[in-house]
Amino acid sequence: MNLILLTPLDLAIAATLVVALALISLRLSLGIEGKLLIAALRTVIQLSLLGLVLKFLFVQSHPLLISALALFMLFVAGYEVMARQQRRFSGIWGFGVGTLSMFISSFSVTILALIVIIQAEPWYSVQYLIPLLGMMLGNTMSGVAIALDNLTQNAWQRRQEIEARLILGHTWDQAIREIRRNALRSGLIPIINAMAAAGIVSLPGMMTGQILAGTPPMEASKYQILIMLLIAAGTGFGATAAVWIGAKRLFDDRERLRLDRLGKKHA
Amino acid sequence: MGSLTLKQFRAPLLEPIDLHLPAGECQTLSGPSGSGKTRLLRALADLDPAAGEVSLNDQERSTFSAPQWRSKVGLLLAESGWWLERVGDHFKQPQTELLEQLELPKEAINWEVSRLSSGERQRLSLIRLLSNQPQVLLLDEATANLDQANTAKVEALIADWRKRHQVAVLWVTHDPQQRKRVSDRSWLIESGRLREAS
Numbered sequence: 313m314n315l316i317l318l319t320p321l322d323l324a325i326a327a328t329l330v331v332a333l334a335l336i337s338l339r340l341s342l343g344i345e346g347k348l349l350i351a352a353l354r355t356v357i358q359l360s361l362l363g364l365v366l367k368f369l370f371v372q373s374h375p376l377l378i379s380a381l382a383l384f385m386l387f388v389a390g391y392e393v394m395a396r397q398q399r400r401f402s403g404i405w406g407f408g409v410g411t412l413s414m415f416i417s418s419f420s421v422t423i424l425a426l427i428v429i430i431q432a433e434p435w436y437s438v439q440y441l442i443p444l445l446g447m448m449l450g451n452t453m454s455g456v457a458i459a460l461d462n463l464t465q466n467a468w469q470r471r472q473e474i475e476a477r478l479i480l481g482h483t484w485d486q487a488i489r490e491i492r493r494n495a496l497r498s499g500l501i502p503i504i505n506a507m508a509a510a511g512i513v514s515l516p517g518m519m520t521g522q523i524l525a526g527t528p529p530m531e532a533s534k535y536q537i538l539i540m541l542l543i544a545a546g547t548g549f550g551a552t553a554a555v556w557i558g559a560k561r562l563f564d565d566r567e568r569l570r571l572d573r574l575g576k577k578h579a
Numbered sequence: 580m581g582s583l584t585l586k587q588f589r590a591p592l593l594e595p596i597d598l599h600l601p602a603g604e605c606q607t608l609s610g611p612s613g614s615g616k617t618r619l620l621r622a623l624a625d626l627d628p629a630a631g632e633v634s635l636n637d638q639e640r641s642t643f644s645a646p647q648w649r650s651k652v653g654l655l656l657a658e659s660g661w662w663l664e665r666v667g668d669h670f671k672q673p674q675t676e677l678l679e680q681l682e683l684p685k686e687a688i689n690w691e692v693s694r695l696s697s698g699e700r701q702r703l704s705l706i707r708l709l710s711n712q713p714q715v716l717l718l719d720e721a722t723a724n725l726d727q728a729n730t731a732k733v734e735a736l737i738a739d740w741r742k743r744h745q746v747a748v749l750w751v752t753h754d755p756q757q758r759k760r761v762s763d764r765s766w767l768i769e770s771g772r773l774r775e776a777s
Contacts, residue, residue, distance in 0.1 A: 470660075470662075471660075472658060472659075472660030473660040473661065473662040474660070474662075475626060475656075475660060476656075476659060476660030476661065476662065476704075477660075477662060478626060478645075478646075478649060479624060479626065479649055479653070479654050479656070479708075480649070480650060480707070480708070480711055481646045481647070481649050481650025481711065482646060483646050490662070564628070566625055566628070566645040567645040567646065568625065568626055568627065568628065568645070569626075
């Protein structure tokens with residue numbers, strides 16, 4: 313296996329392409345050159361920092377430090393889920409519903425994979441844990457965000473239908489059932505599509521990376537298959553948990569629809 | 580058969596209310612828009628939170644589960660909600676007799692909800708509510724979208740139902756004539772307080 317090392321100059325060449333794109337955006341007055349450059353800069357800084365942190369953790373692989381990084385990643389993902397909601401739950405629930413469900417799904421699936429499948433030694437070894445968890449969180453985050461957003465939007469728009477059912481003596485569970493089911497489906501469709509297209513339309517990023525780093529293609533495939541399956545399961549469990557907790561939170565102890573528990577609409 | 584009793588019931592915008600609705604009696608409630616009539620009905624149906632006591636046949640609300648309470652204390656909102664495509668999908672069994680009384684055709688149960696006029700929606704939602712056999716009826720502007728002839732039919736149906744099943748009715752209405760026609764007692768809301776109308 314021979315890894316071709318990248319020099320700063322190599323990255324600079326790639327960066328000039330983005331700068332060229334920004335110039336085009338400026339020329340065509342698309343108005344996104346600012347956003348583009350800031351996002352590109354964030355990528356450079358964030359990934360460099362991650363590299364540094366991982367380099368440090370490879371040496372200092374203390375469980376406490378690793379947990380701290382894992383929790384930090386979880387909270388950022390939780391914040392991201394909250395930021396993507398047009399109508400988020402007010403108070404701690406806005407952050408809590410998504411974060412808790414990602415914690416339940418991503419963490420348990422990652423730990424299961426590390427202990428039972430990969431059998432890393434020790435199981436919390438940074439080289440396996442952090443990339444795995446990162447991929448789990450990144451994908452679960454999208455699924456949870458879409459599902460939750462769909463749930464709260466529809467509950468808001470279809471309030472009359474929900475209350476009509478409550479009035480006729482339906483339970484909260486019956487009254488929200490279809491909306492909850494649709495929300496869950498919407499959260500799962502992206503990962504189902506991704507699995508269906510994997511390898512034909514798209515070459516998954518992780519597999520590409522491993523191949524570039526010199527891993528034999530079959531080994532890279534196996535890892536990618538493992539990751540895809542884990543992501544699908546994690547996203548599914550995460551979205552299920554989020555939609556279930558969210559739907560429950562929309563009703564109080566007397567099964568009243570409590571849309572006042574949602575905040576104002578964000579763009 | 581059902582009577583409804585309110586003791587120091589606190590609905591939004593209103594001072595605490597003591598009120599008794601005997602079985603088989605119809606009382607009306609009037610007052611300016613935004614004075615809290617609908618919110619009182621919603622609170623009584625346990626759709627919105629409210630403090631104070633309310634009981635059905637002398638049985639306190641907290642002894643019922645919320646779905647039980649709501650199916651016994653039936654609320655008819657001015658705007659009805661429908662969650663399935665066809666009208667009939669919302670009923671447990673076809674309500675031929677009730678449809679006849681409102682002079683709606685039997686085929687109405689096959690109608691698509693999205694194609695109903697506002698008057699049809701209102702009458703069909705009343706039938707849907709009655710088919711649930713409530714013991715108390717809370718009506719919010721039950722005839723707001725109806726012409727005179729249909730208003731009369733709805734009034735007759737409710738009067739008939741009330742006597743036959745001995746249900747108590749609390750009817751929010753803007754129309755002074757209707758108030759006179761249907762009520763045994765009537766109440767006005769004035770600056771947050773209930774006052775009996777003469």
